[in-house]
Amino acid sequence: MPEQLSGAAILIRALEHEGVDVIFGVPGGAILQAYDALYSSSIRHILARHEQGGGHMASGYAHATGRVGVTFATSGPGATNLITPLADAYMDSIPVVAITGQVRTTSIGLDAFQETHTWGISMPVTKHNYLVTNINEIPSTIREAFHVASTGRPGPVLVDITKDALADAMPWHGPVEIDLPGYRPSVQGHPRQVKAAMDEILASERPVLYAGGGILRARASEELRAFAEQQGLPVVTTLMARGAIPDSHPLTLGMSGMHGNYTASTAMQRSDLLIAIGARFDDRVTGNPDLFAPEARIIHIDVDPAEISKIRKADVPIVGDAKAVLRQLLDEGERRLKDGPAPTRTEWMDTLEGWRRDFPLAYVQDPDGPIQQQYVIDELCKHAGDAIVVAGVGQHQMWASQFWKFERPNAWINSGGLGTMGYAVPAAIGAKAGMPDTTVIAIDGDGCFQMTFQELITAAEEGIPVKIAVMNNANLGMVRQWQKLFYDDRYSATELSYTNPNIPMLAEALGCAGFRAETPDEVIPTIEKGLAVNDRPVVMEFVCDPDAMVFPMIVAGGSNDEILMGPEDISCNT
Amino acid sequence: MQHLITVTVENQPGVLARITSMFARRDFNIHSLAVGPTEDPTRSRVTMVVDGPEMEQIVKQLYKLIHVIKVTEHPQGEAIEREIMLVRVHADPKRRSEILNAANIFDATAVDVGASTITFEVVGEPMRLSDFLEFMKTYGIVSLAKSGRIALAKDAKSQNTKQKQTAKGA
Known part of the structure; x- marks a missing residue:
């Protein structure tokens, strides 16, 4: 018994x-x-x-x-x-x-x-x-x-x-069989739709592969890269999909949308075919959906049928798992290659290359000025490029997405849809608990950090040595940016403090190591110190420029044709 | 535009709450709703008349609910549709026979007679119920209770009907 x-x-x-x-x-x-x-x-x-x-x-x-x-x-x-x-x-x-x-x-x-x-x-x-x-x-x-x-x-x-x-x-009789008659997720795409999608791709002159977080959920990065290469398709990775294809890959355009780079956003806007895979036409990607990618036909591949045609009507809907459908597309593409090589689309690729050359993501770190967050992120990446990066929500998150060089999937963890401030510290702890042999770095803001830093006690007690880089600009930076741009510099309730709490002291009190960089020349030594400590969690505080703003920027609800490239574009637009 | 759909669900506690919660969250509109058992004790049938242009989304979002097994859209005229209504009208003793005669035409049954009112029961196609109601407005409606609509698709073998069914997905 x-x-x-x-x-x-x-x-x-x-x-x-x-x-x-x-x-x-x-x-x-x-x-x-x-x-x-x-x-x-x-x-x-x-x-x-x-x-x-x-x-x-x-x-x-x-x-x-x-x-x-x-x-x-x-x-x-x-x-x-x-x-x-x-x-x-x-x-x-x-x-x-x-x-x-x-x-x-x-x-x-x-x-x-x-x-x-x-x-x-x-x-x-x-x-x-x-x-x-x-x-x-x-x-x-x-x-x-x-x-x-x-x-x-x-x-x-x-x-x-x-x-x-x-x-x-x-x-206890052991595990049981279950029966859910109302739950049968599709895996394979409909073969006829796969053929139709390939017809569209071969006929397109300005295609863009729009890769979303679904690629990562389906563990389909390999297939994504293989398909992009087979058909010569430039790839935009959404905020959720950073790392789905290596940033160093020549077909990678990076992130598009509200704070996306010029080339990625404009490529989607000018494209004649968007191949959306595991993406959901989020408002942060499309801007005003009525003005989004006006000439593009849409192939929409998603495991959730309700995402297809929810925001933008799909011309070729394919319900299925991203990995399975990409394999089908690869097979179909392989068959079609027998009829002739994939189109080269030289003009389109040259156009993209020109934009990339003319509108790169860039920042300036004045050696005598305040620390720029982009500089910290750039240096962190240079020193710990293999790390899993976790972000909170706000300016630091956007800069992390823009300036970290993602070379592998599942190395970027952030709160994309809900935009949950305070996500980074606990999510980093969870990631490190699951991947103890990988360096896990949270890039956090001072506002986010103060929402959930108490979990560092957990990390210290449990021996989970995460590394937290706090970009302290003594402000709720993204809200402040909007106040600067759209609310006449009226900084209502966005000001925090550089000194309260004293972050390195707080870190020590929580059982972590704490370091602070106040000037640009202290950034690299602080990173080196922070990376050297592995017996407990580390908090590296970077005292940053409160007036820095994230660009490029597309105004919420605006058209993706109107990209603000920097502060100089603001004066003529506001 | 109103659409008639029937939703076959697992007979589980809270299924109706899941459906109505999803409708509220997605800003879809329910015009009428009726829930009841089916021939299979493990299943219930929800019949809904829904408003609005976003039928494709409504059907897909219903299918996303784990306890929803099948969603059937019924194009106009391709389902047997019934409602039941109880309506109490003003009926002066001197107009009583006039009202009863009129009710007869609509197959309405007088189920309660008071000093100055008559209560009718009407069962049938939604259109007949609304016609009767319109007619009775001239006498003055005291109170009204109406059920949600129930429906069954017409038998495909006896009628040239076509049911539209969408594939079940994640």
């Missing part, structure tokens, strides 16, 4: 069977039972200082490893604190499973202590969610949760389990 186990023990067994090696979380009353079972499991638990931190850690882990990130929280405030990381993971299609404790089944609906309607609150920010009130449902629900989170378009799944379901006992 199989042994009797508590619901909590069954939960942990089920997680072990899913291959979970680490859980990020915070315990509490309703999930106590699960923590008790976890105590005798081989799964590592990393105690976050706030459930939001635990959630972002799970997301950073999933980003870096491709495996499902797991986070635990208790009922009520534990669960509500998880809403931001769930929404974040939902927007960026990150596979995360969140397990929350819930009050006893008999207390549900009675406003019990730490009761909240977790299922209802989390519904719009998860791919799917569950309320489990019976121990019998635990094995199948966990299996379903991991299946749903990691297949199709990945995303977060929440499982809310009542205290009595965790406390009851029943025999």
Whole structure:
């Protein structure tokens, strides 16, 4: 007869069977039972200082490893604190499973202590969610949760389990089979559509491959590069897709959109064919969608049919997994090559090359002036180019995307869709927990840093030596930039402080090493010191220019034909 | 423009909340809604009349819900559609027979008669219900209760009908 186990023990067994090696979380009353079972499991638990931190850690882990990130929280405030990381993971299609404790089944609906309607609150920010009130449902629900989170378009799944379901006992029979009749994600693209797409590509004169984060979720970087090379297609990588193709590859144009480079944005705008793969025509990419890429026909490849024609009508829609469809396209392309070589499109390639030459991304670091963030990022990249880079949200994020040279996939982790300030520190910890042998550097702003720095205590306690580069411009820099450009220099509520907190001292207090660079000549020595410390987390503070602004810039809701290249373009535009 | 769709879902707690939450979040509009069991106890059928031009998105977003199994759009005239309505009208004793005669034409059944009102039950095609309601406005409507629309596609073998079904995806 199989042994009797508590619901909590069954939960942990089920997680072990899913291959979970680490859980990020915070315990509490309703999930106590699960923590008790976890105590005798081989799964590592990393105690976050706030459930939001635990959630972002799970997301950073999933980003870096491709495996499902797991986070635990208790009922009520534990669960509500998880809403931001769930929404974040939902927007960026990150596979995360969140397990929350819930009050006893008999207390549900009675406003019990730490009761909240977790299922209802989390519904719009998860791919799917569950309320489990019976121990019998635990094995199948966990299996379903991991299946749903990691297949199709990945995303977060929440499982809310009542205290009595965790406390009851029943025999454990091992993992179970599941049946989800309403969930059958397409993998292969329709062969006729693949042929149609290839017809479009061969006929196009100014094609652009528009690669989104879906390439990385599908682990399809190799196929992307092979296809771009086979057909000679220039590739734009969205913010989420940086590194999907090496930045050093001659076909790579880099990031387009609001702070994209001139060539990438203009190439899309002038193209006659956009081949979107795992991308969703986000407003930060398209600007005003009615004015976006007016002459382009659209091939849209996505595993989520609802993304196709949501913003821009697709001429050739293909529902399927990016990796599978790219392989089909490669095969189809191979067949067509027998009829003749792929078009060379010399004029288009020359045009792109001209733009690249005339409008490169650039910055000036005055040796006697304030530190420029671009310079710090450039030097960080030169010193630790193999690192996984994690960013918060704002100016530093855009500069990191622009100036880091991404040479491999899954080395860039950021909050793209939701734009969650404070993402970097916990996400870096999660990434490092999953990839302990890789250097993980968070490029953070001082505003972001102050939202989640307490998780450095977790990193220090758990021996997770992440490196945090804080670009301290004593301001909420991106908001300030908008105030400068669009609100007559009225800096309402954006000013922070260079000295409060004292970041290196704070870092020391949190159990980390802290360094500060105040002048350009201190940048490289600070980076070298920061990279040399590997026995604890490191915070490198760079005291930066508060007046620097991110360019190029396309005004929100504007046309991608109107790219502001620098401050000099502002005076004539405002 | 109104569209009639039927959504076959797993008979699970909260499925209706998932659908209505998604409609609210995506700013889609529900004109009428009816939920009930089907021939299969593990399935429920949701019949919806939805407003708006974004039908393609509505169908795709419905399919994204894990518990949604099938979405069927019913072009006009290709489904059997029914609603039920209870309507209470002013009925002076001296106009009572006139009203009852009129109701007869619409196949409306008087189900309650008060001192100065009559309550009718009307079951049938949505158009007949709205015609009856329009007619009764001249007497004065006291109160009205109307069900959501339910529908079944016409049998493909007896009618030359075509159901539009979209492929289930992620």
